[in-house]
Amino acid sequence: MPFRFSREAYECRVAWYTQARFGMFLHWGLYAIPARGEWVRSVERIPSEVYDRYMREFNPKDCDMRRWMAAAKGAGARYAVLTAKHHDGFCLFDSAYTDFKSTNSPAGRDFVREFVEAAREFDIRVGLYFSLIDWHHPDFPHCGDRNRPMRGDAGFSDEGRDFGRYLDFMHAQVRELCSNYGKLDILWFDFSYDGLRGEAWRGTELMKMVRALQPDVVVNNRLEVSGEGLGSLAACAPTPYHGDFVTPEQIAPLDGLCDAQGTPLVWESCITMNNHWGYCAGDHFYKPAPMLIRKLVECVSKGGNLLLNVGPDAQGRFPKESFEALNRIGEWLGENGESVYGCGPSGLPKPEYGRFTRNGDRLYVHIFENTLGPLPLFGLDREDIVAVRRLADGSEVPISTSWVHSGYPDIVFADLGPDPVLPDLTDTVLEVRLRSGAPTN
Ligand code: GLC
Numbered sequence: 001m002p003f004r005f006s007r008e009a010y011e012c013r014v015a016w017y018t019q020a021r022f023g024m025f026l027h028w029g030l031y032a033i034p035a036r037g038e039w040v041r042s043v044e045r046i047p048s049e050v051y052d053r054y055m056r057e058f059n060p061k062d063c064d065m066r067r068w069m070a071a072a073k074g075a076g077a078r079y080a081v082l083t084a085k086h087h088d089g090f091c092l093f094d095s096a097y098t099d100f101k102s103t104n105s106p107a108g109r110d111f112v113r114e115f116v117e118a119a120r121e122f123d124i125r126v127g128l129y130f131s132l133i134d135w136h137h138p139d140f141p142h143c144g145d146r147n148r149p150m151r152g153d154a155g156f157s158d159e160g161r162d163f164g165r166y167l168d169f170m171h172a173q174v175r176e177l178c179s180n181y182g183k184l185d186i187l188w189f190d191f192s193y194d195g196l197r198g199e200a201w202r203g204t205e206l207m208k209m210v211r212a213l214q215p216d217v218v219v220n221n222r223l224e225v226s227g228e229g230l231g232s233l234a235a236c237a238p239t240p241y242h243g244d245f246v247t248p249e250q251i252a253p254l255d256g257l258c259d260a261q262g263t264p265l266v267w268e269s270c271i272t273m274n275n276h277w278g279y280c281a282g283d284h285f286y287k288p289a290p291m292l293i294r295k296l297v298e299c300v301s302k303g304g305n306l307l308l309n310v311g312p313d314a315q316g317r318f319p320k321e322s323f324e325a326l327n328r329i330g331e332w333l334g335e336n337g338e339s340v341y342g343c344g345p346s347g348l349p350k351p352e353y354g355r356f357t358r359n360g361d362r363l364y365v366h367i368f369e370n371t372l373g374p375l376p377l378f379g380l381d382r383e384d385i386v387a388v389r390r391l392a393d394g395s396e397v398p399i400s401t402s403w404v405h406s407g408y409p410d411i412v413f414a415d416l417g418p419d420p421v422l423p424d425l426t427d428t429v430l431e432v433r434l435r436s437g438a439p440t441n
Pocket of ligand 1: 027038226
């Protein structure tokens with residue numbers, strides 16, 4: 001039967017995802033041992049026979065997926081995405097199609113199974129990242145591939161490599177993940193580039209199988225593009241392998257994202273806490289928790305999600321900096337989560353002191369820096385405001401009657417009181433209860 005895109009089915013499928021707003025990305029695998037990031041094999045052009053030795057020692061004694069998911073829950077993440085297999089080809093699941101897997105390592109464990117079970121125990125939606133690329137597989141092309149670890153090495157040729165056989169293998173592994181680990185909520189493919197996109201992956205066949213096994217799974221756009229590019233749904237010409245969401249990487253789109261007809265797109269910014277996805281022992285350039293909180297609010301204010309990465313080490317532990325940031329994010333969301341979950345753009349111009357998010361008749365005013373005197377609630381009509389409360393403690397915030405803003409009779413001001421120091425220096429949130437559910441202007 002020819003592919004027919006159903007907007008209704010699509011919007012039903014992504015409804016939970018756009019409400020969730022905040023997820024945890026987990027990049028973990030053999031590359032945690034060299035501890036120089038997940039691209040170490042390609043960047044340092046490490047031959048397979050050298051890199052594969054890491055499998056012989058992979059035995060993360062401190063890996064406890066329940067602790068990982070407890071940390072995700074504590075941080076307020078509503079979903080989590082684990083790298084079932086990254087570009088190096090090492091599988092964290094018991095694949096019947098390769099020996100290069102965690103169940104064959106000294107660990108002898110199916111970490112994907114432990115992950116999905118722990119995530120469900122903590123009521124966290126389950127996502128699996130799967131690399132379309134596999135530098136370990138003998139049939140994945142060498143020549144002309146700018147990312148291959150042994151690219152340009154005259155000793156390597158594509159002699160005897162059969163890309164069709166590789167695709168059979170790749171599809172078979174996707175089938176394993178879609179068949180053997182229960183209901184998946186997200187499939188996070190990575191990534192398409194140059195001539196390797198769409199039908200080059202046999203994308204129609206792949207997605208027909210995925211949809212048959214996991215009809216409700218939300219799929220990203222990387223069967224078509226990478227972190228750059230939007231995909232066919234954005235072009236209003238959805239292919240059978242269209243992404244359900246766009247995946248801007250290490251950036252928050254400047255103004256949110258819309259399709260060619262101006263309809264808002266579902267999108268998710270994926271970002272690292274430091275500068276590496278996979279564990280990198282020497283990278284201590286961690287984004288401060290307040291910055292991460294404000295980036296989450298920024299994404300939501302622009303109609304998107306944030307997927308925040310953690311790269312556990314070779315023992316299966318979260319880096320201390322990651323753990324601390326997750327705890328602080330969880331504290332803030334514990335007090336202010338209503339201004340993130342289920343929220344989206346306000347329809348109002350961004351205030352200079354912070355951001356707005358909105359959920360129906362609730363407008364959330366995110367104050368990143370205090371103003372001199374009362375706080376202007378740009379774009380709101382006095383008659384439309386039922387009440388203003390500080391979200392964290394529910395305390396009443398009066399509408400200001402001060403003379404200092406008498407020169408601005410058309411703007412409503414909130415009186416934050418005499419203390420110039422905001423209760424939460426990262427983001428103090430006001431909840432404005434409105435009579436109308438629509439933006440006033
Ligand atoms: C890029 C990186 C890849 C990482 C992904 C996460 O594709 O190359 O290593 O897994 O981004 O979005």
